[in-house]
Amino acid sequence: MKPIMSKSDAAAHVDSARIRQGRTWAELADHLGTPLVWTTAALLGQHPMSAEQARSVCELLGLGEDVSEGLTMQPSRGTSAEEMADPTIYRFTEALAVYGPALKALIHDEFGDGIMSAINFQVDFQRREDPDGDRVVITLDGKFLDYQW
Amino acid sequence: MKPIMSKSDAAAHVDSARIRQGRTWAELADHLGTPLVWTTAALLGQHPMSAEQARSVCELLGLGEDVSEGLTMQPSRGTSAEEMADPTIYRFTEALAVYGPALKALIHDEFGDGIMSAINFQVDFQRREDPDGDRVVITLDGKFLDYQW
Amino acid sequence: MKPIMSKSDAAAHVDSARIRQGRTWAELADHLGTPLVWTTAALLGQHPMSAEQARSVCELLGLGEDVSEGLTMQPSRGTSAEEMADPTIYRFTEALAVYGPALKALIHDEFGDGIMSAINFQVDFQRREDPDGDRVVITLDGKFLDYQW
Amino acid sequence: MKPIMSKSDAAAHVDSARIRQGRTWAELADHLGTPLVWTTAALLGQHPMSAEQARSVCELLGLGEDVSEGLTMQPSRGTSAEEMADPTIYRFTEALAVYGPALKALIHDEFGDGIMSAINFQVDFQRREDPDGDRVVITLDGKFLDYQW
Amino acid sequence: MKPIMSKSDAAAHVDSARIRQGRTWAELADHLGTPLVWTTAALLGQHPMSAEQARSVCELLGLGEDVSEGLTMQPSRGTSAEEMADPTIYRFTEALAVYGPALKALIHDEFGDGIMSAINFQVDFQRREDPDGDRVVITLDGKFLDYQW
Amino acid sequence: MKPIMSKSDAAAHVDSARIRQGRTWAELADHLGTPLVWTTAALLGQHPMSAEQARSVCELLGLGEDVSEGLTMQPSRGTSAEEMADPTIYRFTEALAVYGPALKALIHDEFGDGIMSAINFQVDFQRREDPDGDRVVITLDGKFLDYQW
Amino acid sequence: MKPIMSKSDAAAHVDSARIRQGRTWAELADHLGTPLVWTTAALLGQHPMSAEQARSVCELLGLGEDVSEGLTMQPSRGTSAEEMADPTIYRFTEALAVYGPALKALIHDEFGDGIMSAINFQVDFQRREDPDGDRVVITLDGKFLDYQW
Amino acid sequence: MKPIMSKSDAAAHVDSARIRQGRTWAELADHLGTPLVWTTAALLGQHPMSAEQARSVCELLGLGEDVSEGLTMQPSRGTSAEEMADPTIYRFTEALAVYGPALKALIHDEFGDGIMSAINFQVDFQRREDPDGDRVVITLDGKFLDYQW
Amino acid sequence: MKPIMSKSDAAAHVDSARIRQGRTWAELADHLGTPLVWTTAALLGQHPMSAEQARSVCELLGLGEDVSEGLTMQPSRGTSAEEMADPTIYRFTEALAVYGPALKALIHDEFGDGIMSAINFQVDFQRREDPDGDRVVITLDGKFLDYQW
Amino acid sequence: MKPIMSKSDAAAHVDSARIRQGRTWAELADHLGTPLVWTTAALLGQHPMSAEQARSVCELLGLGEDVSEGLTMQPSRGTSAEEMADPTIYRFTEALAVYGPALKALIHDEFGDGIMSAINFQVDFQRREDPDGDRVVITLDGKFLDYQW
Known part of the structure; x- marks a missing residue:
């Protein structure tokens, strides 16, 4: 078998x-x-x-x-470093390196000490027409979770 | 000086x-x-x-x-690996490891061979009220660039 | 053969x-x-x-x-870095990065200079019902070993 | 200033x-x-x-x-690789390398597809007397979060 | 199949x-x-x-x-670290380590804050005869993209 | 002193x-x-x-x-990994990951087994006006060196 | 063949x-x-x-x-990082991280500037009975080699 | 203060x-x-x-x-990778890469499934005279710990 | 085929x-x-x-x-990190870590700013008899290349 | 003091x-x-x-x-990875990646199983005039050490 x-x-x-x-x-x-x-x-x-x-x-x-x-199997989630270096995926990594600390600062300012969940989380993908060239619009929508004891 | x-x-x-x-x-x-x-x-x-x-x-x-x-100085952009491991920032990295290949596949399906620019690019940050717990909503909006010779 | x-x-x-x-x-x-x-x-x-x-x-x-x-074979124990990055496993790694130095400090305060054995060691896994959402409860129970010459 | x-x-x-x-x-x-x-x-x-x-x-x-x-400042959470290699902390890393995939499998069996939160999470530290040598008992208690869209 | x-x-x-x-x-x-x-x-x-x-x-x-x-398939672009260490390829990496910061400084001086696109980009390869030994001449030609919001 | x-x-x-x-x-x-x-x-x-x-x-x-x-001092040449990750410099690294093996293949086809020198080497930087957006034009010009015994 | x-x-x-x-x-x-x-x-x-x-x-x-x-073949000697992380082997690595600099200091104090050869070298493995639990006793015995010109 | x-x-x-x-x-x-x-x-x-x-x-x-x-302070134990690469220390690392799997196999053969403790552990350093050149003799002596639940 | x-x-x-x-x-x-x-x-x-x-x-x-x-094929030159860690090969790496900066300093002192080519380069291998033990004698012979624009 | x-x-x-x-x-x-x-x-x-x-x-x-x-102090020998990447030093690393396995094979063929010592070892540096460009000639001369028990 x-x-x-x-x-x-x-x-x-x-x-x-x-x-x-x-x-x-x-x-x-x-x-x-x-x-x-x-x-x-x-x-x-x-x-x-x-x-x-x-x-x-x-x-x-x-x-x-x-x-x-x-x-139907439960996966071991993740993507290899090689695939993450593909230019189309890498741009997201780069954006995160530039804006990650700012997003952290804004989450703390607006919600307090905690995170945006990556589990109770959804992603939307859209094309937006634009005369200067169409745009990719991606929305990340996750529940705020505060550090709780 | x-x-x-x-x-x-x-x-x-x-x-x-x-x-x-x-x-x-x-x-x-x-x-x-x-x-x-x-x-x-x-x-x-x-x-x-x-x-x-x-x-x-x-x-x-x-x-x-x-x-x-x-x-006013021109920066060398980026964030150290230590800061990227902070839980509030790491959740974005994790989401990218789970959804990165899917976003690449959808960009190619919808736009063809190319990338979402991280330069002609803007990020929006919002709080959305939700009875099950308020949510962080982040919108990435970048110009599609196709591989051109 | x-x-x-x-x-x-x-x-x-x-x-x-x-x-x-x-x-x-x-x-x-x-x-x-x-x-x-x-x-x-x-x-x-x-x-x-x-x-x-x-x-x-x-x-x-x-x-x-x-x-x-x-x-029945004797294993070479361990888990690959790829599997450790799966979100369900990664949360434990992250908790250790946040609480590891505190646990070290408390072991030294309570027991003196030494470690919690990972060999004379057992792990218990439980579900605890909670009106705000059920909880995973994991108990690590290891013998204290002091540095001895 | x-x-x-x-x-x-x-x-x-x-x-x-x-x-x-x-x-x-x-x-x-x-x-x-x-x-x-x-x-x-x-x-x-x-x-x-x-x-x-x-x-x-x-x-x-x-x-x-x-x-x-x-x-009172908001930290960038985490611990350097050097500190994580201290023997007292390393034992936790090793236990995770041995039991991490089993804990993942048990979370999926008992709760379904999801994680144990490291944010809505608490850690308890106890000494338990034992005639064969006192024991460190650490309890990790985190809310189960299921993958939700 | x-x-x-x-x-x-x-x-x-x-x-x-x-x-x-x-x-x-x-x-x-x-x-x-x-x-x-x-x-x-x-x-x-x-x-x-x-x-x-x-x-x-x-x-x-x-x-x-x-x-x-x-x-005809869409690739995951990139080259393994082993192949990048081949001497013929490594010389480009070395040149970039020596001249990369200078090229960045000159792009900012001449064009402002932005990058040379690697997508709207073409590469030309030529041999140029030279009495002291023929030369490899490679031209990188990419569109300037400025940081835009 | x-x-x-x-x-x-x-x-x-x-x-x-x-x-x-x-x-x-x-x-x-x-x-x-x-x-x-x-x-x-x-x-x-x-x-x-x-x-x-x-x-x-x-x-x-x-x-x-x-x-x-x-x-006037003799330098130890090179650039740190952090600086190399700056987006303006990274685009060159990415281009090399995409075109490096092709350039190696073309050097071997045209010149035989050898390399383009990074020492007997010069780099030119130009701006080229273009109605679709001005372009960065960089020319790498290095002597071919063949493997010789 | x-x-x-x-x-x-x-x-x-x-x-x-x-x-x-x-x-x-x-x-x-x-x-x-x-x-x-x-x-x-x-x-x-x-x-x-x-x-x-x-x-x-x-x-x-x-x-x-x-x-x-x-x-009978000549090996390429060594052990993969994965195998070295097995707990039974890792304890030796850890002991070396704790006592390595002390052993170096003692070699220099006793013998002068040089090393303990890992080639003209033998290892002995013994079990020693002990009422508090039997012990593993490993003896490393290598020729001192001094830096010579 | x-x-x-x-x-x-x-x-x-x-x-x-x-x-x-x-x-x-x-x-x-x-x-x-x-x-x-x-x-x-x-x-x-x-x-x-x-x-x-x-x-x-x-x-x-x-x-x-x-x-x-x-x-008198409690240390964070360990040695940096740079110091571990010093030739006098590296020879121990190399010996471990060559003999580590053999020592693991012998511990399992002689004692069963377990480890040699690096905590209940002592190291002895001796010089042994030898007509072919004096020798460094290092004895590692650690308690066997078996995997126990 | x-x-x-x-x-x-x-x-x-x-x-x-x-x-x-x-x-x-x-x-x-x-x-x-x-x-x-x-x-x-x-x-x-x-x-x-x-x-x-x-x-x-x-x-x-x-x-x-x-x-x-x-x-007859053109190789991608190089050796894996695993093979480089074999003791017989590692000794060369170690010697380079000890003498590399000195060789660089001497090249600059004697020849000016430049390198010893690894392409216009040959290696000789000899055994030299010696009453204290025969010796390996390896000669590296490469053309000096100066930084030229 | x-x-x-x-x-x-x-x-x-x-x-x-x-x-x-x-x-x-x-x-x-x-x-x-x-x-x-x-x-x-x-x-x-x-x-x-x-x-x-x-x-x-x-x-x-x-x-x-x-x-x-x-x-007069005893050093911790070695060179940082950054310095090793300097082009003048890197050429030696590259030569070793190309010729290391061959040198190992020749040592085993000529001397048997063992290494060229990096301790009982000397390095000579010479300039050799050559009409096609002067050459750097470096001689590595180390005692053969065979694996001995």
Whole structure:
């Protein structure tokens, strides 16, 4: 009996099938009725899917039970340093290096001593048209948690 | 003749005076008429200020010419690994490790091969009231740049 | 003759079979009559099991002699940096970065110069119900060892 | 005007005065009426104190306003890699490397996909007498937070 | 169904076929009608090719559909630290360590606060004959982007 | 007798005086009659200057013998990792991660096995006007050195 | 023709056979008539064995010529950082971090400027009975080498 | 009131006075009646001394109360990576990289699953005369601790 | 069609065949008529060989076209950190850490500002008999290159 | 009483005085009658000098007792990673990365299993005239040490 397929192998199968069928991530999210960024992250291996969600997306993409089983697994979340250095991802890291201390200062000023949760947290992704060049607009929305004893 | 005060020393003076006078970062931004996150980042040493802005904020805070001169300098931008490990800042890093590859995938799906600029870029910080606990809402808004030859 | 199965391969087989049979780690610990955290850690490859324990759990899960043999091996203990960065594990690392020096200071104040053993050591895991949200309660219980010549 | 004293300088003054007066951390916690581990961590620079708490402890220890002011500041939390390698602290890191994946697995089994908060979190430190050698007993008690969108 | 071939496997096939047929990178660029450095980088896996470009170069080199499909994929851009230490590549890193701060200073002097884009960016490679030994001449040409809010 | 002023202290004095007098790096290069990028790098501490050059620039900027002496010293060349992470410098690092292997391949194709010297090497910096936004144009020009025994 | 088996593969075969036959490392050392620590290290891949030694131990353990050939190879000595973090090995690293500078000081005091050779060097391993718990006694015995020109 | 002198400053004073008086570490150990390696390590900052020991050694060396106070402090134990790379210390690290896995295997063979304590642990340093060159003989003697729940 | 064999696989085949035939590196260098260190480095994958050289050595060792093809490839030069930590190689690294700054100082004193080329560079390896123990004598011979604009 | 001057401060004084007096390292070596590379390394802080040597060189350079005392101290040998990245030093590191495994192979072929000592070791530095450009010739001469038990 083979062990359950790894999240990264399942993700490679999903992405390959998606590309060969010419589907966008948004179409997969619509099919599942789940938020766009959550769906993309989950199919790339960063969230477990319910058995029903996994089966639904695998049927759509013509993938087997082994992939579907992998998609339901609890992941070890994170991204390798190599992938984080890709220019499209790195710009977020750089912005955080420039604005991170300012965001910390503003959280403390406005809410007191605590953090913005990365767990009770959602991310929205939008395109905004602009005559000087369209813009990527990403909204991070997380619950404030204060240090409590 | 002493060299110009470093950005980090200037920031320490600004922050100390701000705290002793009981002023928020938002009050400093209002005084200058500049965006909240930009102002906080600039006063913490991540952006050069114009001579007029620097003088205005130093007068408000009762700081001298040496601090004002430091605030106008071109910075070497970035944040040390130690500061990035502070829990309030780390949550952003963690969110990026979970959602970074998904955001990259969505940028490519929606815009094609390219990046979200971290230079032609602005950050907004808001508090949103919520009966289950108020939320931090941060909006990243950057111009899409496609790989061009 | 094939070398003995590695601890990580044995763990992958155990976890896959456990999930497919819908069993919790607590059920495996009950079956073996061993402490919950010890059992989970051992089956994930961090402790050697006795031959009897290994055979018992493999029979329950329908796994072969090769897996059972792997479970009895002496491990090289530890966890990769990638796995340690998973958010669920990282919170412990962060708590240690915040409270580690305080715990050191309190050990020295109460016991003198020495350490809390990580070998003569046990870990308990509990859920505590709380109207504001249930809580994870983890107890670390280790023998004090003083620096002795 | 001098910038506000850094958290680490304030901590050095507190610890030196405490030692010269022969006081334990527990006495300082009793004086303030605050939890033992929290108090120790705060005085070592990992939590901001209220102005009243800071003044109270500085009066007890015969320290000035400059130290008191430093104790109220918002810290950049964390501990250097050098200090984390001290044997008394390292044992906790090692225990986490051995039991971290097991604790993650048990959190997911018992609570579902989520984390134990390190913010809504408290730590208790006890000595337990034992004929085979007294034991350090540390309890970590944090709210479960599930991944929510 | 096999996942799509990775960029690095596709690059290994392209380079092997190129060498066995005795073709230079310049011949491949001429065949495609695309710039020399772009073409080389793309075939080594750093840029996606159009389906037409990928098919054209694979026909020339006698490679199959699987390689061609891999060449059209969006890459995770970057180079491993090991490859960056190769002497021929390292000289560029060293030059950057010597001249990087000077180039930053000159960009700020001439253009103001901003960067030279690495996205709206092109690289030219030339050989210049010289009686004291021919020279490699590389031109980096990128759009200036100023920090804008 | 005080040791000779370090290159970085000398650079801080030069840059502070330059800014207070409102002079560009280009004006200093013109004054010395030396190439622009070389002059900037040398004054930032990456090249030794002749005694005559050092004295000339210090007279222009009103700096003393101690600074002048420091400028003539042989440097230990290089830039710290923190400074290399500044966005304006990082773009060059990123471009090298994307195009480095391609440049290596082209050097081998065109010249054979060897490197582009970073010692017999010069860098030119230009602004090129462009209706879509002015461009930074940097030319690296180094002698090819082949592996010779 | 297959390349010679790697040292680590040969070690895995030796250790697996040893465990399945229930033999201790001491029995293998007795069989070969070689020192205990040397023998264990050699069979784990840190020293080359003579052809006769390799054949002798492989016959005893029922292993083939391919393993025997691997055991005679010259190793690249060392241990990965992951294995060094195993608690049983880590304690030696920790002891070295605590006592290393003292041992250096004592070598200089007693012998002058030089080192204890790690090449002309032997290690002895003993168990010493002790009513408070048996002890591991390890003796490092190396030739003093003085800095000589 | 000045904070208590750091362990490293106290060690620098002790070592300087020791050298200027031409005393060996062995003479200091004899004076205190404490073991040689322990004494050297303690005076270099790796162990706290009793107030009596600290005063006694400071009187011998003509050092003040401030040094004596520093010697009694609880240290943060460890040695920087730079110091560990000194050749005299590095040879121990290298020996551990070669023999560490063998020592682990022998501890498990002889004692079962556990470690050699680095806390209930002592180190002896001897010179052994040898016609082929005198030898450094270091004995590590630590209590075996088995993994116990 | 399989990609060309990697340099490291080709090296493993060469070394295995060399050992099985009992040939020294010097014999291979003699067979090819090429310098000893160059030949060894090239066959271990650090230099490309000409097709004629590769074929000649493969015929001698009874290796196929696939190995020969691999030997002619342009390498990515360098050695992994693990291999560099082998004691026989590490001694060179250590010597460089001790004498590197002195060699730099002497190059500047004797030649001016510049480097010793590592490209126009050769290495000689000799054994010198010595009654106190034979010696390894390695000569590094590289062209001086001065910083030139 | 001030602690003894550090090796690096002593080296800075020596180098500053040497430059101001226009003396080469060779002149200092001649004055002392000691080998050139040894003398330079010792004066840069990598070897202890005898009291007589230290006094002699300090008299020549007009330096005080405090510098002389520092020169006699036992150093912690090594060079920081920043200094090792200087191009003039880095070329040696690179050569070692290219030729290190070959030198190891040749030592084993010629001498058997062992190392070239870096302690019983000397370095010679020469300039060799060459019509194609003068050359740096460095000879490393170290005793072979075989692995001995």
